[in-house]
Amino acid sequence: MSLALLEIQNPWWTQPDWFAQDLHLSGLKKKPTYYDRPEAAALAKSAPGIHIIRGPRQVGKTTLLKNIAHIWLSENDHQPKNLLFLSCESIADYRELESLLMPWLDQHRGVGGILLDE
Numbered sequence: 001m002s003l004a005l006l007e008i009q010n011p012w013w014t015q016p017d018w019f020a021q022d023l024h025l026s027g028l029k030k031k032p033t034y035y036d037r038p039e040a041a042a043l044a045k046s047a048p049g050i051h052i053i054r055g056p057r058q059v060g061k062t063t064l065l066k067n068i069a070h071i072w073l074s075e076n077d078h079q080p081k082n083l084l085f086l087s088c089e090s091i092a093d094y095r096e097l098e099s100l101l102m103p104w105l106d107q108h109r110g111v112g113g114i115l116l117d118e
Contacts, residue, residue: 012080019070024063044071065115082112
């Protein structure tokens with residue numbers, strides 16, 4: 001995966017108003033059964049660690065991760081490039097995942113966050 005593809009998955013790196021254009025977040029409050037998920041704010045403000053979000057397909061896990069990203073970036077004084085979102089759907093194995101994460105980690109270790117989706 002190239003830097004260009006990472007930039008597509010992490011629109012906040014280049015677009016401050018990314019959340020208004022995001023397909024998952026833009027229509028969220030228009031849904032007939034919208035529920036403001038308090039765990040998004042809790043996770044965005046939590047101490048560093050590994051948090052696992054599980055659930056069946058199409059229940060909002062990706063949307064929750066993007067909501068966490070929005071809160072983390074808007075309520076804190078974090079640099080946008082210190083947050084990495086990575087959809088793992090097209091990643092073949094752990095070696096490929098490692099090759100994608102290690103260059104980013106080398107530059108952002110201790111100051112950033114990683115959101116892995118599936």
